[in-house]
Structures are given as C-alpha cells and as structure tokens.
Amino acid sequence: MSAELTAGVAQWLRRIGGAVTGAASKLGFASRFLLAVLWHTPGAFRRMHLTLREIYFSGVLSLVIILMSGLFVGMVLSLQGYETLKRYGADEQLGILVALSLVRELGPVMSGLLFASRAGSAITAEIGLMKTTEQLAAMEMMAVDPLARVVAPRFWGGVISMPLLAALFSAFGIFGGYVVGVRLIGIDAGAFWGQMKAGVDVWPDVTNGIIKSFVFGIAVSLIAVFEGYDAKPTAEGVSSATTRTVVMSSLMILALDFVMTVFMFRGASVI
Amino acid sequence: MNRSAIDLWVGIFVAIGFGAIIFLALKVGNLVTLDSTPGYHLDASFDNIGGLKLRAPVKAAGVVVGRVEAVRLDTKVYDAVVTMRIDRQYEFTKDTIASINTSGLLGEVYIGLDAGGDSVMLKDGDRIKKTQSAVVIEKLISQFLFDKASGGAAGEAAPVKTVEKPAGETKK
Numbered sequence: 001m002s003a004e005l006t007a008g009v010a011q012w013l014r015r016i017g018g019a020v021t022g023a024a025s026k027l028g029f030a031s032r033f034l035l036a037v038l039w040h041t042p043g044a045f046r047r048m049h050l051t052l053r054e055i056y057f058s059g060v061l062s063l064v065i066i067l068m069s070g071l072f073v074g075m076v077l078s079l080q081g082y083e084t085l086k087r088y089g090a091d092e093q094l095g096i097l098v099a100l101s102l103v104r105e106l107g108p109v110m111s112g113l114l115f116a117s118r119a120g121s122a123i124t125a126e127i128g129l130m131k132t133t134e135q136l137a138a139m140e141m142m143a144v145d146p147l148a149r150v151v152a153p154r155f156w157g158g159v160i161s162m163p164l165l166a167a168l169f170s171a172f173g174i175f176g177g178y179v180v181g182v183r184l185i186g187i188d189a190g191a192f193w194g195q196m197k198a199g200v201d202v203w204p205d206v207t208n209g210i211i212k213s214f215v216f217g218i219a220v221s222l223i224a225v226f227e228g229y230d231a232k233p234t235a236e237g238v239s240s241a242t243t244r245t246v247v248m249s250s251l252m253i254l255a256l257d258f259v260m261t262v263f264m265f266r267g268a269s270v271i
Numbered sequence: 272m273n274r275s276a277i278d279l280w281v282g283i284f285v286a287i288g289f290g291a292i293i294f295l296a297l298k299v300g301n302l303v304t305l306d307s308t309p310g311y312h313l314d315a316s317f318d319n320i321g322g323l324k325l326r327a328p329v330k331a332a333g334v335v336v337g338r339v340e341a342v343r344l345d346t347k348v349y350d351a352v353v354t355m356r357i358d359r360q361y362e363f364t365k366d367t368i369a370s371i372n373t374s375g376l377l378g379e380v381y382i383g384l385d386a387g388g389d390s391v392m393l394k395d396g397d398r399i400k401k402t403q404s405a406v407v408i409e410k411l412i413s414q415f416l417f418d419k420a421s422g423g424a425a426g427e428a429a430p431v432k433t434v435e436k437p438a439g440e441t442k443k
Contacts, residue, residue, distance in 0.1 A: 049274055056277045060284045099299050164288025171291035174299060193298070201326075202300040210292065 030226050037152050037225070040145060044152035054157025058119035062165060065118055066111050070169035073106055074098060074176030081177075082185055094187055095196035098177035103200060103209045104265070107170030109257050112216035115162055116249035120224035123154050124245040127228025128238035136229075151229060155221045162217025163210050170209065208264045215256060220249045309359045310337060311395035315369040315382070316350040321405025322380045323371055329355045331384040336361040339382065355382060364389040370403035380405070 044050060081097040127150060130136050136146040174196075182189045200206065224245050231241035320342065329337035337357035345352050357363070366387030373380050384399075393399070 049277070052281045053277055055281045055284065059288075060280045063284065103295060103299065161284075164285065164291070167291040167295060168288055170299075171294050174295075196299055200300040202296050206292075206295045206300045209295075 026230075029230070030222065033226050033229065034222055036147055037155050037222075040148040040152045041156065043145070043148040044156065047153075050149070050153035051156050051160075054153045055161055058115070058123065058154075058157050059161030059165060062115060062118045062161070063168070065114055066165045066169050067172050069110060069114055070102075070107070070172035071176040073110060073169075074102060074173030074178075075180045077101055077106070077173065078177035078180035078185075082181060082187070091185075091187060092191040093195055093199075094177070094181045095192040095194075096199035098181070099174055099196045099200045100205060102170040102173040102177075103205050105257070105261075107173065108166045108209050108213040108216055109253060111166040111169040112162065112213065112220060112253040113250055115158070115165060115217075116220045116224075116253065117246050119158060119161070120220045120245050120249050121242045123158070123221070123224040124228040124231070124242045125238060127151065127154070127225060128231035128233075128241050131229065131231060132233040132235070132238055134233075151225045155225050158221030158224065159214070159217045162220065163213045166213030166216075167210065204265070208260075211264075212257065212260055215260065216253050219252045219256060223249045223252065310356045311359060312340070313337075313355045313357055313363075313393055313395075313397055313399055314352055315355065315399040315402050316345060316348075316352045317369075317371060317402050318350060318404040319407060320351040320353060321371055321373075321407055323353065323382070323405065324380065327379065327381050329357065329382045329384060331361065331363070331386065336384065353382065362392045365391040365393060365397075366401065367393065367399055368401040368403060369399045371405035373406070 077098050078094060081094055081101075082091055085091045085093055085097065127136075130146075130150065136150065139146045139149060178189075178192060181187045182192050227241040227245045227248070231237045323339060323342065325339055325342065327339045328335045329339065337355050339353055340356045341354040343352050343354075344350075363384055364386045366389040368385045368387070370383045370385070371380060372383045
C-alpha cells in the first residue's frame, strides 16, 4: 500500500521535474538561439534587402490592421472616457486620458498583440514549413547559414517594425480620440490638445512607450523565429508551433508589460 | 514584388513611423520641456505641502516657469522643503511669495510664485523666505463645522474666521 503510494508520488514528482527541466532546456536553447541570431546579424545586414523585405512583410503589410485598430480603439476610448469624466465635470481632461492610455499602455500592448497574430504567426509558419520541406537543410548543404539568410532578417524585420507600428497605433488612436471627442461630442479643440500637451511628458510617457514596444518587438520576433526553427518537421508540428507563437507572444507581452510598467511608472505616482 | 517597390514601401513605412513618433513627441507630449533648458534651483519650506507631487508645475501669474524637483522633510523644524527648478530666463525678486495652490477642486496641485518689489533677485540655491502652505480642505471643513457648532446662532461671521486660519498666514 505505502509502496504503491510512494511510487505514485514519485511518478507525479517525476512528471513535474520533467516539465521543469524541459522548460529550462527550451529556455536555454532559446537564449543560445538569440545569441546565435545576434552573432549572424552582421552577415545578414550585409544583404540589407533581405531585412528590408521582411520589414515589408511584417511591417508594411501590418499597417492596415494596426491603423484601423488604433483608430477604433482611440474612438472608443474617447467615448467611454467622456462618459466617465463627465460625471466629475472633468470632460476637458479627455485629451490626457486618451493620450496617456494610448501612449503608455494600449499603443505598445495592442500593436504587440496584433503584430504577434498578424506577423509572428506568419514568420513561424514560414520557417517551420522551410524546415519541413528541408529547405533549411538544403541551404546548409550549399554552405549558406539559414540563421544568417532566413532567421536573422526576419528577427530584425520584426524588431525594427514594432516600435514604428506602435507609434502609428498611438498616433492614429489619438486622432480617432480627437475625431470623436472634438468633432462628435464637441469638446473644445484647444482644451483637448492643450491638456494633452500639459499632461503628457516626452521622457516618462512617450519614450517609455517606445521602449516597451521595442522590447515587445524583440520578444515577439524571437518567439516567432524560434518556434519556427524548433518546430517538428510535420504539418502538425508547424501548426502547433504557430499556435504556440501566438499564445506565448501574447502572454509574454502582457507579463513583460506588467514588469516594465512597475519599473517605469512607479516613481511617477509615489513621492 | 521587385526590390525597388519593396524599398519604396519600406521607405514610406519608416517615414510615416518616424512621423508618428515626432507627432507624439511634439504635438502630444511637450518635447520643449523646461528640463532641457538651463535652469536654477530654489528652495522653499512649507508647513504643509498637501498633495504636491514631484514634477508639479511652478507657475507665476499662471505661466509655467519651472517644476518641482525634490521634496524632503526638514527634521529640525518638521517643515517640508521643496526644491524647484526654475527656467533660467525667469528671475524672481528676493521677497517673492511661494504658495501651494490647487487648480480647481480636483485639479493638479502647483506652486504659485508672486514676485514682490525687491530689487535683489534670487540666485541658484537660494531659499524663498515667505511661503504659504497648502489649504487642506478637510481641515477647512472640520474647522468650519466646529465653529458653526460652537458659535451657535451668533456664528454668522464664523466662516470668515475659519477661512483665514488654515490658509496659513505668511510665515517668516
């Protein structure tokens, strides 16, 4: 009886241990993968058109979804914010509310999530399929390093695109907020922009938002290329790798956002 | 898609991306903050700073002339010592009065500077002698109620008395 129980507990512990060591080894692999990508970056940048092509695919082609989402998020923010601020008679402060929410949080996070599902999944599927159809192996046979030729350009394409997309998301969101707040609801345009200018600081707000989006870009791009490179070379493996990219990137964005917010904006509210 | 078309689109993307960043910096934020311009520091001690926060504006006649840079407690006299950074182009007289004000009932707390008629100007590191503490609304209300209760029917003049006390007479 007790021997059976011990065996059961041991089995259970073994399973936990297996999961932990599996996660740790994957984390180690991902870290070494990042170092390898960085190591091959100069080689990849020597053929700049490869990176430009990836900026086109992950940045330019994401523009429509990012801009439309930004516009609508800004408009909804303006409507909802106005309803709440009106209760305190502070509806003139709408500009601050819209701008700070977008620049600090919604811009980087929403565009990160959209980027992960729009571009990250595509990168994973592409690299995973290249692996499945043995294109990566063929490249190695031709003495072309797939890390320099395939992975590094996609990684840097994402890292470069992400802050620009986040800034565009915030800018269009603020424009959407302006359209609803000033044109539709009828808040004074001078108060809207003036309060915004007085309440938003370039260093703590705008710059930290850009830093956030840059970090999200690194995280999402690394997860996307890594999952693609690490995918099982089967149709099923590629599909589960693509799913993992979206899930992991989204969780990573939200977790990193919390951590960075704690460090960035803690000082602003506490003296 | 050939290479030059891709280059063109990436160029457009990067250009409008940087345009958005510049828009955020100039139109949304105040890039021309007073932090970047040269400034000098002034100290002022208050009995009570109320809800004054770091980086709160320092205004003279409604114009922002600087920011609050540090707040600490002087444990000798238990006063709050506020260090302000003032834009160099604005100079204030030696007898300037610093007061802590609130814009509106729920608005932000700021330091107001009222220049006097002295001919000597304040220099970097100087201390403003005349200050007026923050009006704590809770104290104001409780004092008002207290006076109202103790004054009874004759307490018509009581509100005037209550208002002037917590507003803090200028101290030397």
